[in-house]
Amino acid sequence: MSAASFEASFGDYFAISQLLSRTVNLLDASRLEEWVDCFADDGRYYVLSRENYERKLPLKLFQCDNKNMMHDRVLSLRQANVVNIHRDQHVTGLPQLAKNADGTFRADSGYALYTTDQGGISQLFGVGAYMDTIRIESGQALFVERNVIVDTFSIPNMLSTPI
Amino acid sequence: METQTISWPAKDLSRIPFAMYHSPEVYAQEQERIFRGPTWNYLGLEAELPSAGDFITTVIGDTPILVSRDEQGKVHALVNRCKHRGAVLRREACGNAKDHSCIYHQWRYSLAGQLESVPFQRGMKGEGGMPADFDKSKIHLDELKVEVYKGIIFATFSAQAEPLLDYLDAPVVYEIDRLFAKKIKVLGYQRQRIFGNWKLYNDNVRDPNHGGLLHMFHATFGLYRLSQVGGAKLDRKHRHNITFNQLGTDDAEANAGYSDTKKVFQSEYQLRDTAMLQNKKEFADPVTLVILSVFPGVVFQQIANSLCTRQIRTRGLNEMELYWTYFGYEDDDQAMTDHRLLQANLCGPGGYISMEDGEAVEIVHKASFTAQDQHAIVEVGGKGEIRDSGNLISEMPVRGFWSYYCELMGIEPGSAEMAKQAAAQTPLQKAAA
Ligand SMILES: [Fe+2]
Numbered sequence: 295m296s297a298a299s300f301e302a303s304f305g306d307y308f309a310i311s312q313l314l315s316r317t318v319n320l321l322d323a324s325r326l327e328e329w330v331d332c333f334a335d336d337g338r339y340y341v342l343s344r345e346n347y348e349r350k351l352p353l354k355l356f357q358c359d360n361k362n363m364m365h366d367r368v369l370s371l372r373q374a375n376v377v378n379i380h381r382d383q384h385v386t387g388l389p390q391l392a393k394n395a396d397g398t399f400r401a402d403s404g405y406a407l408y409t410t411d412q413g414g415i416s417q418l419f420g421v422g423a424y425m426d427t428i429r430i431e432s433g434q435a436l437f438v439e440r441n442v443i444v445d446t447f448s449i450p451n452m453l454s455t456p457i
Numbered sequence: 458m459e460t461q462t463i464s465w466p467a468k469d470l471s472r473i474p475f476a477m478y479h480s481p482e483v484y485a486q487e488q489e490r491i492f493r494g495p496t497w498n499y500l501g502l503e504a505e506l507p508s509a510g511d512f513i514t515t516v517i518g519d520t521p522i523l524v525s526r527d528e529q530g531k532v533h534a535l536v537n538r539c540k541h542r543g544a545v546l547r548r549e550a551c552g553n554a555k556d557h558s559c560i561y562h563q564w565r566y567s568l569a570g571q572l573e574s575v576p577f578q579r580g581m582k583g584e585g586g587m588p589a590d591f592d593k594s595k596i597h598l599d600e601l602k603v604e605v606y607k608g609i610i611f612a613t614f615s616a617q618a619e620p621l622l623d624y625l626d627a628p629v630v631y632e633i634d635r636l637f638a639k640k641i642k643v644l645g646y647q648r649q650r651i652f653g654n655w656k657l658y659n660d661n662v663r664d665p666n667h668g669g670l671l672h673m674f675h676a677t678f679g680l681y682r683l684s685q686v687g688g689a690k691l692d693r694k695h696r697h698n699i700t701f702n703q704l705g706t707d708d709a710e711a712n713a714g715y716s717d718t719k720k721v722f723q724s725e726y727q728l729r730d731t732a733m734l735q736n737k738k739e740f741a742d743p744v745t746l747v748i749l750s751v752f753p754g755v756v757f758q759q760i761a762n763s764l765c766t767r768q769i770r771t772r773g774l775n776e777m778e779l780y781w782t783y784f785g786y787e788d789d790d791q792a793m794t795d796h797r798l799l800q801a802n803l804c805g806p807g808g809y810i811s812m813e814d815g816e817a818v819e820i821v822h823k824a825s826f827t828a829q830d831q832h833a834i835v836e837v838g839g840k841g842e843i844r845d846s847g848n849l850i851s852e853m854p855v856r857g858f859w860s861y862y863c864e865l866m867g868i869e870p871g872s873a874e875m876a877k878q879a880a881a882q883t884p885l886q887k888a889a890a
Contacts, residue, residue: 341807343645343646343647343648345550345646345648346645346646349645351643351644351645351646352644352645352794352798353644353645353646353647353783353798353801354645354798354801354802355647355805355806355807356802356807357798357799357801357802359799360730362728362729362730363729363730363733363802365729366728366729366730369726369728369729370674370677370678370728370809373673373677373726374673374674374676374677374678374726374809375673375674375809375812375813376671376673376813376816377812377813377816378815378816378819447647447648448648448649448650448778449647449648449649449650449806449807450650450652451649451650451651451652451806451815451816451819452649452806452807452812452813452815452816453806453807453812454807454812
C-alpha cells in the first residue's frame with residue numbers, strides 16, 4: 295500500500311477496529327438483529343466463494359442488496375430455517391486499510407470461523423477474507439459494503455448464520 | 458458377500474435396510490455396478506467448455522473424469538488418470554490447453570486422449586528409454602461414451618447402456634426440453650459438503666413430502682406448501698423423478714393439514730423485501746418449481762427463476778459433495794440476470810429453502826449407523842405399485858430409485874431367499890428372546 299493512500303487518523307483506525315470486532319462478536323453471541331445495525335442504511339452484505347470470485351462469476355452464497363434483506367435473513371433464521379445446532383467463534387486478523395476517493399475506507403482482513411456443537415466439539419467451518427467498504431460519520435464506523443470471500447467454499451453441512 | 462446378509466423384507470421397497478447406507482462392500486459394488494455400470498452420468502454443460510481445447514475436471518462416483526473438447530469440437534469424456542503410473546492427469550478445475558500432459562513424467566496426450574509423446578522414448582545414444590516394441594499409438598486414456606443433449610453432457614462407462622434418450626425417457630426429456638429450450642450461460646457454482654451417504658441425498662430429492670415440512674421458509678412465507686397444486690412424475694422404470702408445483706394455489710382449507718404441526722405454517726411473518734420471491738413468468742405453463750432427479754447422480758432445478766444443476770459427487774461411504782451449477786439464458790437482459798442471482802438466495806448450501814437438506818442427510822446417516830438391522834419406512838403416498846403422484850404428500854419416488862438401484866445391484870427385494878434372511882435373528886435378538 296502506498297503511503298499516500300494511508301491517511302487514516304488514529305480515531306478512524308479505532309472506529310474501524312471497533313466495528314470489525316463488534317460485528318463478529320455479535321455474530322458469535324447470536325445477536326443477529328444487532329449485527330444488522332453494523333451496516334449503514336444503504337449497506338450491502340455479500341458472501342461469495344473464492345471459486346466464483348476468481349473466475350469472475352457473479353453468483354453469491356448470500357446476497358443482501360439492502361438492509362431489509364439482512365433483516366429477512368435474520369427473521370428466517372429465527373422463525374423458519376432449521377439449522378444445525380452450533381455456536382460460532384470467529385478469529386479475525388488485523389485490517390489493512392486504504393482510503394477510497396469518496397472518503398470511505400477499504401478494509402481487508404482475514405478470518406477463521408470455528409463452530410462448536412452441543413457436545414463441546416469444535417471444528418473449523420472455514421477460512422476466508424473480508425473485503426469491506428466502511429464509512430465513518432461522527433466518529434462511528436458502519437459498513438457500506440461487506441464482501442466475505444470464502445476460501446472454504448465446499449460448505450460443510452450448511453451456511454446458516456452470516457459470516 | 459455382504460449384501461446377501463442385508464434383508465429386504467418388502468418386495469415393493471417400502472422398507473429400505475439402513476445397512477445400505479453404511480456397508481463398505483455395498484459402496485464398492487455401487488462404484489462398479491452403478492457408476493461404472495449402464496447408467497448415464499451428468500458431467501457438465503457444454504457452455505462450460507465452448508471452445509476447442511477447453512476442459513473441465515469432474516467425477517463419476519469416485520472416478521476422476523476429464524471432459525475435453527478437441528480441435529474438431531467433439532467433447533470427450535476421459536478418465537483423468539495417466540496410463541503410465543496412474544497419476545491425476547489434469548489437476549485444474551477447468552482451463553484451455555493444446556494437449557494434456559502428465560506433470561510426473563511428461564507423457565503427453567491429445568485433446569482426444571491419444572498418447573502422442575513420451576520424453577526420451579529412444580533414450581540417449583542407444584541406451585535407456587522405452588523398449589523398441591513400445592507402441593504409443595496403442596495407448597489412449599480410458600474413454601467413456603458421451604452423449605450431449607440440449608447442451609448437457611452425459612457419459613457412460615458401459616457399452617450396454619441404452620441410448621441416452623431411452624434412458625431418460627419421455628417425461629424427463631420433456632422437462633429437459635423445457636428447461637434447456639434456449640442457450641444457457643453459467644452464473645456460478647456452489648458446493649455443499651455433506652457428511653452422509655450419497656443415496657440419502659437421492660432419497661431426499663425424491664421425497665416431495667419433506668419440502669413443506671423441513672424447509673420451513675417455504676411454508677412460512679408461502680412459497681411451497683404441501684397444500685399447493687403439484688405432484689411427482691416418474692419415467693417408465695421409476696428411476697428418475699420430477700417433482701413439480703405451482704405457487705399460490707392453496708387455500709385456507711387445504712392449509713388446515715398443518716394444524717397439528719408447530720412452527721411449520723405461520724401466516725404472521727412477512728419478509729421486508731419480497732423481490733426475491735417474485736416469479737417472472739418465462740415458461741408457457743404455470744409450473745414454478747421443478748426438481749428433476751436423474752439416476753444416479755444429478756438434479757435439474759427450476760425454483761421460480763432460479764435455475765441450476767446439482768451433481769451428487771460421492772466422497773467415500775460417509776461423505777458426498779453437492780456441486781451446484783447456476784445458469785441463466787444467453788438472451789437474459791441484465792435485469793433478468795440480476796433477478797436470477799438474487800433468487801439464488803433460495804437454494805444452495807446457504808439457501809433459504811435448501812440449507813436444511815445437508816442437516817437432514819447428516820442426522821439420518823448418524824443415527825441409522827447403529828440400526829443396520831432395521832429398515833426405513835417408505836409408505837407416504839401408498840404401498841404396492843410405484844406410480845405418479847397427484848399431490849406432494851408422497852415419497853413414492855424414493856421406492857422408484859431403489860427399484861432400479863436393486864436391479865443394477867442384483868438385489869431381489871422381498872424374494873423368498875431374502876425373506877428367509879429377514880426372518881433370521883441377529884445374535885442380539887436371539888439373546889433377548
Ligand atoms: Fe429438501
